[in-house]
Amino acid sequence: MAGAVTYDEISEFNVAPSRGIQGTLSRWIVNRVLPVATIFIFLIVVWYGAAAYFNWHFLNVQSQDVNPQAWHRLSLAQQIQRSLSTSTPTLPTPVQALGDFLGRVEQSPTSDTAIWSDLLWTVRAAVLGFLLGTLIGVILAVLFMSSRILTQSLMPYVVASQTIPIVALVPAIMITLGLGLRSEVLISAYLAFFSITISTYKGLQSVQPIAFDLMRSYAANPWHVFFKLRLPASLPFLFTGLKIGVTASLIGAIIAEMGSGSSRGLGQVLVAESTYSQNIQLWSTMIAAASLGLALYGAVVIAERLFVRWNVESES
Amino acid sequence: MSEAMRDDTVLDANIAVDASGAQGIMAPTESVAPTRAYHRLAQGFVRIVPPAVVFVLILAFWQFGVKALHIPIYALPTPTDIWHTLPTISELPADARYTTFNEALPGFIIGSGLGFLVAVIAMRFRFVARGVMPYAVISNSIPIIGMAPIAVALFGFDWQSKAFIVAVLTFFPMVINAYRGLTSLDLLSLQLMRSYAANGWETFYKLRLPSSLPYVFNALKINATLAMIGAIIGEYFGSPSVGLGNYIHNETGMLAMPEVWSAVVVACVIGISAYLLLVALERWLTSWHISYRSGR
Numbered sequence: 001m002a003g004a005v006t007y008d009e010i011s012e013f014n015v016a017p018s019r020g021i022q023g024t025l026s027r028w029i030v031n032r033v034l035p036v037a038t039i040f041i042f043l044i045v046v047w048y049g050a051a052a053y054f055n056w057h058f059l060n061v062q063s064q065d066v067n068p069q070a071w072h073r074l075s076l077a078q079q080i081q082r083s084l085s086t087s088t089p090t091l092p093t094p095v096q097a098l099g100d101f102l103g104r105v106e107q108s109p110t111s112d113t114a115i116w117s118d119l120l121w122t123v124r125a126a127v128l129g130f131l132l133g134t135l136i137g138v139i140l141a142v143l144f145m146s147s148r149i150l151t152q153s154l155m156p157y158v159v160a161s162q163t164i165p166i167v168a169l170v171p172a173i174m175i176t177l178g179l180g181l182r183s184e185v186l187i188s189a190y191l192a193f194f195s196i197t198i199s200t201y202k203g204l205q206s207v208q209p210i211a212f213d214l215m216r217s218y219a220a221n222p223w224h225v226f227f228k229l230r231l232p233a234s235l236p237f238l239f240t241g242l243k244i245g246v247t248a249s250l251i252g253a254i255i256a257e258m259g260s261g262s263s264r265g266l267g268q269v270l271v272a273e274s275t276y277s278q279n280i281q282l283w284s285t286m287i288a289a290a291s292l293g294l295a296l297y298g299a300v301v302i303a304e305r306l307f308v309r310w311n312v313e314s315e316s
Numbered sequence: 317m318s319e320a321m322r323d324d325t326v327l328d329a330n331i332a333v334d335a336s337g338a339q340g341i342m343a344p345t346e347s348v349a350p351t352r353a354y355h356r357l358a359q360g361f362v363r364i365v366p367p368a369v370v371f372v373l374i375l376a377f378w379q380f381g382v383k384a385l386h387i388p389i390y391a392l393p394t395p396t397d398i399w400h401t402l403p404t405i406s407e408l409p410a411d412a413r414y415t416t417f418n419e420a421l422p423g424f425i426i427g428s429g430l431g432f433l434v435a436v437i438a439m440r441f442r443f444v445a446r447g448v449m450p451y452a453v454i455s456n457s458i459p460i461i462g463m464a465p466i467a468v469a470l471f472g473f474d475w476q477s478k479a480f481i482v483a484v485l486t487f488f489p490m491v492i493n494a495y496r497g498l499t500s501l502d503l504l505s506l507q508l509m510r511s512y513a514a515n516g517w518e519t520f521y522k523l524r525l526p527s528s529l530p531y532v533f534n535a536l537k538i539n540a541t542l543a544m545i546g547a548i549i550g551e552y553f554g555s556p557s558v559g560l561g562n563y564i565h566n567e568t569g570m571l572a573m574p575e576v577w578s579a580v581v582v583a584c585v586i587g588i589s590a591y592l593l594l595v596a597l598e599r600w601l602t603s604w605h606i607s608y609r610s611g612r
Contacts, residue, residue: 031446032446034443035443035444035445035446035447035448036446036447036450036451038443038447039444039447039448039451054470090469090470091469091470149366152362152363152366152367153366153367153369153370154367154370156367157367157370160588160591162541163537163540163541163587163588163590163591164541164583164584164587164588165541165544165545165548165583165584165586165587166545167545167548167549167552167561168544168548168560168561168564168579168580168583168584169580171564171565171568171576172564172568172573172576172577172580174568175390175391175568175571175573175576176391176392243457244456246457247456247457247458247459250459251459251461254459254461254462255461255545255549258464258549258552259549259552259565266462267462270462270464270465271465271552271553273465274465274468274469274553274554277469279466279469282465282466282469283466285462286462286463286466289458289459289462290458290459290462292459293457293458293459294454294457294458296457297456297457
């Protein structure tokens with residue numbers, strides 16, 4: 001870092017002295033909290049600006065039909081204030097969206113408007129798809145490791161599988177396999193397996209030659225080499241793939257629900273809310289989906305900490 | 317993309333020595349001068365024949381499986397059904413053109429362009445990097461595609477809403493990859509530029525920009541697929557009765573499966589063509605890169 005002298009140097013943010021706990025704390029605030037908070041405030045301001053713009057536009061057009069005089073008697077500030085508090089916004093404010101989300105979370109799981117049953121449905125599809133995708137991904141990686149001809153004949157399709165727009169296939173798959181969990185799980189697994197295959201394949205080949213020599217000197221058979229050497233060595237790589245795969249499986253589940261016309265799940269909730277122009281609810285469902293994504297990702301990170309103890313990177 | 321998950325290493329180790337990390341290094345090929353042409357031919361043979369055999373096997377399995385199990389055509393048409401139906405659909409070219417060039421491409425260019433711009437700003441101002449990169453990394457674990465109906469609510473049924481969702485989808489992969497590319501440099505190269513008394517602009521243009529290209533192309537390849545997905549999903553939430561997603565949606569409603577599958581084939585061909593186009597462009601622009609140098 002000391003030799004890095006381009007204009008990074010000029011932009012070097014003034015770092016607080018790093019002595020003692022106080023220094024560490026202030027450095028953490030300056031280097032981590034302050035930039036993130038600044039961008040956060042920037043995003044919120046942009047959001048309110050956009051909400052005022054879109055909703056003002058909508059109310060302005062609408063008032064031409066209803067009562068133009070009443071609308072134009074308001075000052076601009078009053079118009080903007082009304083734009084930000086309308087109950088049928090084109091773009092809800094963050095407070096409206098978050099408030100609606102919290103309201104739906106608080107409702108009892110049995111209530112019709114509660115989000116829990118759809119959330120759980122999507123979780124089930126995503127987790128099952130993730131598990132299936134992991135199974136397929138690991139099996140493919142092991143096959144690729146053990147056979148060159150298989151790698152040559154199937155790898156192009158593994159890559160091609162990710163370049164085709166899977167959403168186009170969703171309605172077709174739904175008709176072929178029938179609506180419901182089975183198709184959803186399959187689509188979710190389809191999106192998840194790729195990163196797991198690639199990273200596990202890399203991991204299985206990441207063993208250093210000297211370790212093979214050691215195993216040979218122990219007269220280890222191929223099974224021992226696989227289970228005691230290759231598999232443990234591939235775990236950090238596998239988890240890198242799993243972290244990408246778990247999000248992909250959630251995206252797959254939501255895409256499947258969106259394209260299918262099935263009656264449950266977050267994707268279907270989004271379709272219904274879009275149909276009825278419930279824009280506040282659209283955002284609060286999106287918040288639910290985002291929280292779910294972060295939770296699933298977090299679960300994989302925790303699993304990684306538990307299973308990959310020896311990996312230096314996961315400890316730091 | 318996988319590497320980008322570790323934001324801390326990206327942020328703090330501003331100079332990583334491994335500039336070839338985005339691609340991996342191909343095994344050097346042992347080609348002796350007199351037999352080089354023969355070797356090339358053999359290599360091409362090995363690369364093409366096994367996948368081709370698999371392709372034929374899949375099609376045959378599909379064709380005869382459907383026939384043998386008496387699967388009705390509205391559940392799953394055979395490849396020959398699709399082959400015969402595909403040329404008869406007159407509106408398909410217009411739909412494909414609209415989805416690709418009116419929806420996916422503008423969004424792809426806006427999203428990737430803005431992503432690159434933000435990456436450059438983040439490279440220039442460490443404060444911006446520290447503020448933006450955590451959000452970019454978090455965005456990796458969020459199903460952004462769920463914002464498709466929101467985009468339609470904001471920008472209407474026309475192409476603008478699809479371009480918007482595509483731009484949002486393609487923005488973050490580019491930020492992460494381009495930032496990584498622009499900042500993971502060989503320390504020696506930086507010192508060399510310094511010894512030439514190169515100014516900031518020259519260092520950027522002659523060193524950082526070229527060495528970021530492999531990472532940028534990585535993002536572009538991811539984004540090409542995301543762009544098609546975003547455009548098609550966007551059309552499910554409303555479109556001016558044109559576009560591939562719209563066509564698929566309508567035909568599914570009528571259980572016209574050979575038509576649906578024909579559109580799927582077209583969508584796949586577009587996706588794969590875009591990918592191959594980017595691979596060719598990458599080879600042309602980064603022919604200096606280590607992963608292409610072997611075997612020459």
